[in-house]
Amino acid sequence: xxxxxxxxxxxxxxxxxxxxxxxxxxxxxWCSLLLVSSWANAALEIExxxxxxxxxxxxxxxxxxxxxxxxxxxxxGADLRRSGMFRVLETGGIVSRPTDVTQIKxxxxxxxxxxxxxxxxxxxxxxxxxxxxxxxxxxxxxNQLVGMEYNIAPNxxxxxxxxxxxxxxxxxxxxxxxxxxxxxxxxxxxxxxALQVADADGENPQTxxxxxxxxxxxxxxxxxxxxxxxxxxxxxxIIYIQSLMTGQxxxxxxxxxxxxxxxxxxxxNKLAIVLTYAAxxxxxxxxxxxxxxKLLTKSNAIDTEPxxxxxxxxxxxxxxxxxxxxxxxxxxxxxxxxxxxxxGNYNLSPHFSxxxxxxxxxxxxxxxxxxxxxxxxxxxxxxxxxGAQDESPSFAPNGRMILYATRIGxxxxxxxxxxxxxxxxxxxxxxxxxxxxxxxxxxx
Amino acid sequence: MNKIMLNKKLLGSLMLALVLTACKSxxxxxxxAAVEDRTAATQSAPKLPANGADTSAIKExxxxxxxxxxxxxxxxNILSKRNIYFDFDSDAVKAEFRPLIExxxxxxxxxxxxxxxxxxxxxxxxxxxYNLALGQRRSVAVKKSLNLLGVQDKQIETVxxxxxxxxxxxxxxxxYKLNRRVDIAYESD
Numbered sequence: 001x002x003x004x005x006x007x008x009x010x011x012x013x014x015x016x017x018x019x020x021x022x023x024x025x026x027x028x029x030w031c032s033l034l035l036v037s038s039w040a041n042a043a044l045e046i047e048x049x050x051x052x053x054x055x056x057x058x059x060x061x062x063x064x065x066x067x068x069x070x071x072x073x074x075x076x077g078a079d080l081r082r083s084g085m086f087r088v089l090e091t092g093g094i095v096s097r098p099t100d101v102t103q104i105k106x107x108x109x110x111x112x113x114x115x116x117x118x119x120x121x122x123x124x125x126x127x128x129x130x131x132x133x134x135x136x137x138x139x140x141x142x143n144q145l146v147g148m149e150y151n152i153a154p155n156x157x158x159x160x161x162x163x164x165x166x167x168x169x170x171x172x173x174x175x176x177x178x179x180x181x182x183x184x185x186x187x188x189x190x191x192x193x194a195l196q197v198a199d200a201d202g203e204n205p206q207t208x209x210x211x212x213x214x215x216x217x218x219x220x221x222x223x224x225x226x227x228x229x230x231x232x233x234x235x236x237x238i239i240y241i242q243s244l245m246t247g248q249x250x251x252x253x254x255x256x257x258x259x260x261x262x263x264x265x266x267x268x269n270k271l272a273i274v275l276t277y278a279a280x281x282x283x284x285x286x287x288x289x290x291x292x293x294k295l296l297t298k299s300n301a302i303d304t305e306p307x308x309x310x311x312x313x314x315x316x317x318x319x320x321x322x323x324x325x326x327x328x329x330x331x332x333x334x335x336x337x338x339x340x341x342x343x344g345n346y347n348l349s350p351h352f353s354x355x356x357x358x359x360x361x362x363x364x365x366x367x368x369x370x371x372x373x374x375x376x377x378x379x380x381x382x383x384x385x386x387g388a389q390d391e392s393p394s395f396a397p398n399g400r401m402i403l404y405a406t407r408i409g410x411x412x413x414x415x416x417x418x419x420x421x422x423x424x425x426x427x428x429x430x431x432x433x434x435x436x437x438x439x440x441x442x443x444x
Numbered sequence: 445m446n447k448i449m450l451n452k453k454l455l456g457s458l459m460l461a462l463v464l465t466a467c468k469s470x471x472x473x474x475x476x477a478a479v480e481d482r483t484a485a486t487q488s489a490p491k492l493p494a495n496g497a498d499t500s501a502i503k504e505x506x507x508x509x510x511x512x513x514x515x516x517x518x519x520x521n522i523l524s525k526r527n528i529y530f531d532f533d534s535d536a537v538k539a540e541f542r543p544l545i546e547x548x549x550x551x552x553x554x555x556x557x558x559x560x561x562x563x564x565x566x567x568x569x570x571x572x573x574y575n576l577a578l579g580q581r582r583s584v585a586v587k588k589s590l591n592l593l594g595v596q597d598k599q600i601e602t603v604x605x606x607x608x609x610x611x612x613x614x615x616x617x618x619x620y621k622l623n624r625r626v627d628i629a630y631e632s633d
Contacts, residue, residue, distance in 0.1 A: 214608035216572050236603050237576065258580050258604055261573045274573065276604075280584070281577035302577040318574055320533075325574060348571045362571055369569065391571055410613035436572065 055087040056172050059114040059139075062091070064099040064121040068130065068154075072122065072161045078201060079165035079179035083400070084423030086172075089114055101135045101144045109139045116145070116172060120164075122157075130154055134164050136171055146171050158199065159443060166442075176442070178396040183403060184208070184218045184227055185414060185437040195229055197244065200396075200439070202414075202427045208242060209249075219262045219271075220440040221288075228252060228262035228271060239273055241288065252290050263307045263315075264288075265332075272296065272306035272315050283317050285332070296334055305349055308332065310356040316340060318348045327361060341374065343381050349392060353399040358419060360384075360393035360402050371404050373419060384417045392436045395419070405435045515551065516630055522547040526628040528586055529621055532567070535581040537589050545586065548628055549593035556599075559631040562586050564604040567620040568612050576606030586626045 058080065062073045080086040089112055098104045099121040109117050120134035135147040148167055150160050159180060166177030178200055187194045187205075193215045198205040209215060213232040220227055221241075228241045239259045242249035253259040257276030264271050269288055274281050283297040283306045297303040301321035308315055309329075316329045319337070324345045328337040341347040346364030353360070356376070363372040363383065371385035371393045387406035394403050399419060406415045406426070412435040414427040516523045528541045537545070552558055564579030583602035590600060610623040 214605070216576070216606075216608065232605070232608065257602065258576060260576055274577070276577075276580050276584075276602075280581060302574065302581060304573045304577045305571065318571070325533075325570075346570075348574050364570075369571075389568065407612075 057087045057089055057113055057115050059089045059091050059109050059117045061098055061119045068122050070157045075161035076165045084418055101137050106139055106142045114139045132160050136168055176398045178398050180443045181397050182440045183437055186215055186435050187432040189432040217261055218438055219264055221264050222266055222268045224441040230260045261304050265308050266310055266312045274304045307350050310352055316350040351394050353395045384421050394438045396439050397442045403437045403439045405437055523551055528626045530582055530624040535585040537585050545589045549590050549595050552595045552599050559599050561601045561603055561629045563627040565609055565623055565625050566607045567623040568607050568610045572606055576604050579604035579606045582626050
């Protein structure tokens with residue numbers, strides 16, 4: 001067991017000048033310029049309590065990195081720690097600082113009870129490039145497990161650290177890592193709403209859209225380049241799709257009544273959406289360019305919160321057609337719906353694990369709204385969270401963690417729990433009311 | 445003829461109001477711009493009325509609407525009551541709101557050019573999308589009540605804010621209840 005707490009604040013962080021070009025604030029003058037720029041400075045804090053039963057003890061030696069400010073070993077260590085699969089050892093007591101496998105004195109690290117050791121260095125290349133070299137070694141077998149070299153622009157250093165963490169994670173656990181991915185969420189502060197995107201560690205938050213009216217239901221395109229969301233800026237819910245690279249956006253659906261609950265198909269060509277166009281909330285499919293609208297569900301009840309199964313064959317959704325809100329599924333081509341949840345009198349917000357085997361949802365557990373996980377093969381259900389108003393569960397790219405929002409007092413904050421329930425984290429944003437997180441795909 | 449011109453001026457003043465409102469609440473993307481919105485805002489700006497005559501027209505409309513609104517705003521008149529409350533996870537319009545709905549129906553039938561927006565809301569419990577759908581169903585339930593009393597759809601718009609405008613941090617039903625409601629908003633309000 002361990003407990004870690006670290007506040008990451010980009011006010012004091014020198015990485016500010018190496019933000020990726022695509023995110024550099026191209027502030028076109030509009031009304032609330034000052035408010036907008038203050039949004040970009042909110043950072044997330046991360047707390048971890050509990051841990052996996054079998055954590056790999058690993059030493060991450062500070063990289064030789066000269067004048068490069070960003071502490072790459074710290075970023076890698078934090079990523080591994082947060083996964084719950086690693087015990088990152090304190091290396092301060094060891095005098096030697098190997099930067100390559102040949103320099104490792106294995107006895108020192110064996111005495112520290114490290115099973116694995118990561119070493120590396122950063123060299124500054126001509127033309128404002130950096131060369132990051134990294135090697136991972138097995139302390140007991142005294143051999144190299146993997147080595148990587150990255151030739152990068154300075155603004156890719158954090159991403160490179162996350163990629164190295166994912167290489168280590170994969171080599172030592174046999175599964176892909178989640179560190180080189182991003183999360184999106186809605187941050188409400190001072191009566192305004194911001195759709196923000198941050199790195200999976202909560203760092204580097206960037207505002208995608210800012211509005212005086214509510215923004216809800218963000219949904220990542222499968223390739224991570226766009227986000228669909230619902231904005232009330234025109235005093236009614238309208239669905240937009242916005243490119244993260246260019247900031248350009250299109251209106252996906254602006255029909256009479258509500259337009260909401262966008263969810264991308266796995267191939268990114270279509271979305272399932274909810275309209276009240278004809279009458280009550282019903283699920284439709286629509287091409288990502290706004291064409292080919294098609295009614296999918298037909299009921300006199302509320303049908304909403306559609307989500308595609310990873311094999312694209314099914315669309316799962318919430319409906320109160322049976323009296324209480326439950327989760328149903330319908331073929332993506334249409335047809336009769338079948339009920340999926342039977343335990344409890346209130347199950348909403350279905351979200352699939354990447355392998356399609358687990359379904360996360362929100363369950364009313366005696367008046368408390370909590371994250372539950374249903375095994376779709378066995379039907380078994382497990383409650384995973386402990387809040388009173390938990391919402392929006394979404395899986396990490398490797399399916400190990402589930403990100404959701406929980407309420408502390410009157411403010412929402414981000415939390416994550418491993419899909420086996422053993423590792424729990426809280427990512428609290430200072431000052432805002434954070435809601436509706438959604439975990440995006442891995443970055444290339 | 446006069447009325448048409450007035451309406452055009454009214455439209456102009458409404459556009460001005462819209463642009464100003466948009467600015468006040470700053471519904472804008474940060475760096476990634478809402479392309480079509482910005483274009484709309486910048487294009488409509490040059491069309492704004494810029495002379496004295498238009499200003500007086502704005503005044504006229506305001507005075508007129510105030511006059512026609514007096515019954516709607518008079519605290520002693522039932523028409524000033526605009527909130528219809530609901531039970532948990534329900535869109536059934538309760539009998540106690542019958543007189544209120546009847547009064548608004550009567551007003552709408554007597555004022556064919558009056559328009560209402562029925563804004564559905566939900567308490568903070570449950571998911572956002574489900575509550576959005578529930579708020580919509582509540583606003584439609586009130587619309588149907590008005591329809592049954594003879595009010596035409598063209599005078600009614602239904603909107604849902606779900607739980608997005610709800611007071612958060614409620615600990616009892618007296619508090620939750622206040623969020624489970626449909627607000628009747630007149631276009632002239």
